[in-house]
Amino acid sequence: MSPLLEQFLSEARDFLQGIGEKLMQLENAPDDVELMTELFRFVHTLKGNSGLFDFPEMTRVLHAGEDLMDAVRNGRVAYSQQLADRLLDAMDFVGMLCDEIEAEGSIGAAYAADSARLAESLRQLMASAEKAGAVSAIEEAATPLVLTAAAATAPLLAPKVELPLAEIPETARMAAYRSARAGNPLHWLSYSPAEECFFNGDDPFFQARQTPGVVWGGIVARAPWPPLAAMDAYRCLLDFRLLTTAPRAEIDEYYRYMPEQIKLLPVSPLALVLPQGDPNGGPVYEDLVVDALRNLRGGDVSAVARAARAMLELSNPDLWLSSALRWLLLLIECEPDNHPALAALIESLRSLQPVDWYLLEQSATPAVGAGTAAGATEAAAGTASPLAAEEAAALAAIVAAQRAILSLPLGAPWQLGRLRAAGAALAGCLRASGRGEAVHEVETATAQSLACGSAQPLSDWLAHHFAPAAESAAAANHPSASAVATAAARPVATASGGANTASDGDRESSSGRRADDAESDVKFGRRAEDAAAAGVKSVKVDQAKIDRLMNLIGEIVVAKNALPYLAGRAETVFGVRELAREIKAQYAVINRIAEEMQDGIMQIRMMPVSFVFQRFPRLVRDISRKLGKEVNLVLEGEDTEADKNIIEALGDPLVHIVRNSLDHGFELPELRRAAGKPPAGTLTIRATQESDRVVIEIVDDGKGIDPAVIKRKAYEKGLIDETALERISDQEAVNLVFAAGFSTAEVVSDLSGRGVGMDVVRTAIEKVNGAISLESQKGKGTRLRLSLPLSMAVTNVMIVESDAQIFGVPMDCVVETVRVPRADIRSIKKSLTTVLRGRIIPLKSTNALLGLAAPPLANAEDELAVLVVRLGDESVGLLVDDFRETVDIILKPMAGVLAGLPAYSGSALMGDGSVLMVLNIKGLF
Amino acid sequence: MPIEFRKNQALFTEVVSVEDAEGLLEWLQKKPGARIDLSACMHLHPANLQVLMAASVAIVAWPADAAFTGWLRSALAAPP
Known part of the structure; x- marks a missing residue:
């Protein structure tokens, strides 16, 4: 992938994000010109950029989006919810294309149809809005308008009828x-x-x-x-x-x-079987048909073929019969077992009418059926397939528009062109509706009208062939139809100025010039806006580069920590105290710089939580609309920062929580009103920093969690037993939602309710050393609190010694360090325990847990070192040989084969070059 | 010049390009009822084809390529 393309993809994602955000904001302030301009600029720039590459699918959609936004910006189209929906859809599609490009390097041709459809839907929005409000469009005389109407419907109708x-x-x-x-x-x-x-x-x-x-x-x-x-x-x-x-x-x-x-x-292959030729005096082949059908029923297909061949040799090859026989032979050759088809073809010899394969082939697609019917119209007129309701309405609209045009008084000679246009439009309607045989009537009527300079012959024909009553009914079904009709008629009424007496060619060229002028204005405007976007103060850097910096600074820290050792050696081994002192002074300088540098790199990795939050407006909007709920989203503290890894780890759990909250938390508006709450619920997502942790609270004012329901569900699922059912407090019950496999939803929806929810959330949060807690008040709402470390890069660990090796234990887990006299250690069954401040603490030997054979060492007073650690909600004592200092280390997760060892969470390099293994307390047990 | 204009007949040769349509149109306007020989034609730009269709010319010889002829016949054989 070329660097240019990489940059494009990265920028495109930013733009898509920006477009989504702006659309959301516009929903609240649809008249904000500035927002609109900015939105337009985003779409425009993105389209321009996509044009650099060979992605016609993407450019097409963006181009349509740009045109639409341009129209909105200039007030030609009003901003609407539907518009936002379609534009968002289109942007999602572009996002998907970006993914595809990233994965494959190109866009598959299969997306072309989607792309065309989306672009069409965007343009439709523009066209319909413009048609409805075409009051100002005086230059747009009747002819083009009517033609566009006809053109818009023709593709709908034509293929069904004309094959x-x-x-x-x-x-x-x-x-x-x-x-x-x-x-x-x-x-x-x-x-x-x-x-x-x-x-x-x-x-x-x-x-x-x-x-x-x-x-x-x-x-x-x-x-x-x-x-x-x-x-x-x-x-x-x-x-x-x-x-x-x-x-x-x-x-x-x-x-x-x-x-x-x-x-x-x-196209169904059978639809091609259309014998043609000279009927030669009509159907006279009764003997042949009877014989062939009998043979066919008897299963003797080869006899049919023989008879057909013999007959074919005797007949003039131009006859209809010969053509049918040739097809019969071909059918016998290709699908001798399709007896219904063969029989139908033989039957057709009786009447010399082509077979209606559509009736025969029930499974054939309507299009093919209609095609056959159209083919058959030459012989049997009036078998055209009926139009769909929508198409019928469109047809009625066009016809109504023609009627309105024809009823206008004729003034200047140039207005005769109107008659010709109406005639052409009507002829098109006839073709489209499968009444092609009447086209020449329209043409005659048009010619008469033109000849006598009056609309009378044509409108007479119209009144005769298209009953007005039926149409007005159809038009009533289709409200926009009448609007189109009046819109089409109005420009005609106004377009009677002297300027229009000029020849058609002149008029066209002058309006073309006007269009050019408008175009160039717009372009200048665009350029000025583009300039505003320049001069951004930030730099985009690939994450791998920052990770490399992180690694390097880690190495510097390790290398600088070797200096005190060196100073010690200078003094003790070589006996030069002066040098030792100088090394120490130098170490202090390097130490300061290294720490600042580390801090600086941490800062680079810091990201605002808005990175995660920004997806929620869209998410909440989509889901709440889907569920029919009203929810206001309030985001607070979006600029709170944390390490990139933490922020990224936060994304999915938060989405899950928000979905849960929308699905289970909020009531429907009626229920809320009945409960005396405002119909629209409020979902607050708030981020704050508390010392070295980020706290994220998700608060809703929904129905809250009913502890009784939770208890019952948990009992039903076997998560708690009967005694626990009686004993646990409401708060504890509420926290059962974090248990694996828990779900309260009666019905599994596509949003939540599969029972993998909160359990997964908790695991994900704990993976980054976070904690989650939940408070809920029935009827009032629920508050979830996530607490996460600011940075994962530096971990504070305590070093312990066991069997002459050192291990790190994360300080988060350490409760206390004590020395317990051997006499105070009891064994209950096979487990060692001790009593610490009135509580029984189970003891485990670190050596035994790690599979080391050595027994724990006691010190001179026969006391054992016990490191009390937190394991879930309980405390456990780890028997170690000795305690050492606590250090800040840069924890490297285990890679490769070692990644499968659950007992260790990673390793770190010490100042003297040794490797410290950091224990994963949970993984030990 | 891919189109060779004779007295009352135009001979199309090789590939007739979009630029030739203008000349063809002018020539046909002057010579109603002119005839066209396509036998040496490999391809012609649709602009020329439109002119031929609009002028309802008589084709005296079709191209050698059967598929190409098929296309042209559908447009030219049955004058509207």
Whole structure:
């Protein structure tokens, strides 16, 4: 991975985080222009950066996001919850792409479709908002508006209705059929390049020709051609359609730069079986059909094939019959066991109507079914598939818009163009709704209208063919439909100024200029904003580099600690006290610098807890919305700092706690109201520093924990026995939630309730030497308190000696050190114990725990050294040989094979170069 | 020049590029009913194809490449 890409990824994550935060803030202050500008800048910069690399999927989504934000910023689109949701979705997608890039080095082509969908959903938001509020858009005359409406719906409708498979030559269809039967997927691909694509140097024809696995390809014009004199050769008005047998992934990869321009539909191989040809006086092959069906029922497929072959030799190859027979033979060859299909094909010889494979093949996809139906329309009109409700509503909206346009009075001659546009839109509607046979009627009506300069013929036709009542009902179902209609009509009414009498070409170019001007304004604005982001005072450093510094400073500490030994040797071995004193003086200087340096490096590793906290606004928002609860999140002390490892270890447990709190802690708004609380709950996450520890409190004002319920659940799960059930206090009961396998939730939700919750949280916190405690008041709320060390880098350990070896024991665990006379040690069964200040302390020999054979040594007064340590809630005495000093060490966790030894938590280098093993008290027992 | 304009017939050769569409359009505007020979054509930019489609020209010879011909026929064989 190139350094540039690495930097991009790291920056992209920051930007995504920033975008998320800004969106959250905007939710509370939707009118804050500054926030909006900043948000726009984030998206814009991120998009710009992504453009440096070959990630079209990412850039496409970001580009759509940028446009949308630009529209919001300029007040063209209002900020809404839905907008935030979609934008967040899009950013999540970009984040996922970043992960993918990091892992794979590139983005798989499979994401192209997702990317196009997301970009589309963002743009839709913009389009719908703009359509609804198109009052100011006077230049946007009726024609483009109507066309966009038609264009927006056409892709929805077209593929379902128009799969003109019958246009494909029989040989090509047969080849495709064979290929599909050989196991290749069969897809119908329609590729509609952008109108201005020639100016980008694209050659869509070449692109289409080179499509992998293409079996057949065809080209159609999108609209009737204008007279040659008015022709613009450089506006691409061609659609490419092809049949391909390449795998879907390969096609996606091939068209990854233009996923929004292609439509891919799976085609059932049987849909290709469409006999064609001269009917030759109608169906007269009854004998053949009866014979063939009888043979088929008798299972004698080869007889059917023989008869078909014989018949084929006798017949003119151009006949419909011959075509059907050729297909029959092919079917027999490829799938001789598909008797229903064969029977249906033979039956079709009776009527000379193509088989409706859709009815036959129940499992076929609707698209294919519709395709077959469309193919069949030539023979049997009116079998087009009904439109989906949404599509019907869109259709009604378009038709209503045309009606509104036609009802406007005609003034200037140029307004005749409106009639032509309406006619074209209606023709499109007809094609889309599968009534293609009526298109020529519209065209005639349009021509009449144009000829007589009145909208009458066209509106008559419209009234006749599209019943207004049915539409208005549909429009009522679809509220925006009428809005679209009026929006479409309004610009027409206003656009009657003298400027519009200019020819179409002039008008276009002038509006184009205006657009250019606006564009350049925006660009300058953007540049100024970019500059504001520069001059950041922080440096981004890879963590590995800081870890290296940490290691080096550790070594310096060890090396400098060797100096006192050296001074001692100078004095005792070589007898030069002067030198010894100078070494000691020098040591003091080095010591001071080393300590400052260590402190400095610690500071670098310090991170504010906001690193963890920043994810909560989004988390709380998403979860509370999902659960239907109202929760206000309050974050306090976000700038409290702690070591990076601690902060990172805090992340997952905190998320878990917050989820738990949202899921179990807070009541639904009605319940809260009934309990006399404000309907919106408050979740407070507060970080504070207490001496050398960070304390994080998570407080909710929810329903709290009922100790009785906890006790009962714990008893049911066998976590406590009956006597404990009676004995334990409420506080202790509440703490049972930390026991492994505990869950109070009746139902396992996708948020929590699997009983791995608090137990895992506690373990994670304890791993970084933290502690967790819980207080809860039924009905009032719950308070969780996490206490963590500021830094894990330096550990304070006590050195003890046992069997002539030294071991470190973390000071956190040490309760006290005592010397116990041998006489006071009793043995109960096989365990040694002693009584210390009225409490029985079990004694364990360190040697025995570590598998050393030597017995513990006593001192001159026959006393044994006992190191009392804390083990969970109890105290245990460790028998050692002697106590030594306490030291600050840099603990290195055990690596490699040694990592599996639970008895040690790590090792450290001592000043004299020896290695100190640090015991893990929990792991010993 | 990939397009060779003769009296009433244009001969397409090799790869006809996007720049040729302009000239083709002008020529066809002057010569309605002109005929096109594609037999030596390997590929043509869709801008040219559009012009041919709009002009509903008669094709006197199709390219040698069958697949290419298939594409072109779908666009040109059945004038609207």
